[in-house]
Amino acid sequence: xxxxxxxLPAAGVTLPADVLDAIDDIVAPGVxxxxxxxxxxxxxxxxxxxxx
Numbered sequence: 288x289x290x291x292x293x294x295l296p297a298a299g300v301t302l303p304a305d306v307l308d309a310i311d312d313i314v315a316p317g318v319x320x321x322x323x324x325x326x327x328x329x330x331x332x333x334x335x336x337x338x339x
Contacts, residue, residue: 302310314320316337 317334
């Protein structure tokens with residue numbers, strides 16, 4: 288339980304727009320980096336499900 292509890296504070300973190308933009312420059316929103324991430328289908332990658 289220590290490990291999952293250690294990550295709980297991260298749930299309240301909001302990244303600033305400049306950090307999100309830098310991440311988007313590395314990997315565009317909606318791009319699947321690993322085929323393993325497709326295990327649940329495209330639902331998470333639809334434009335209306337993206338963070339912005």
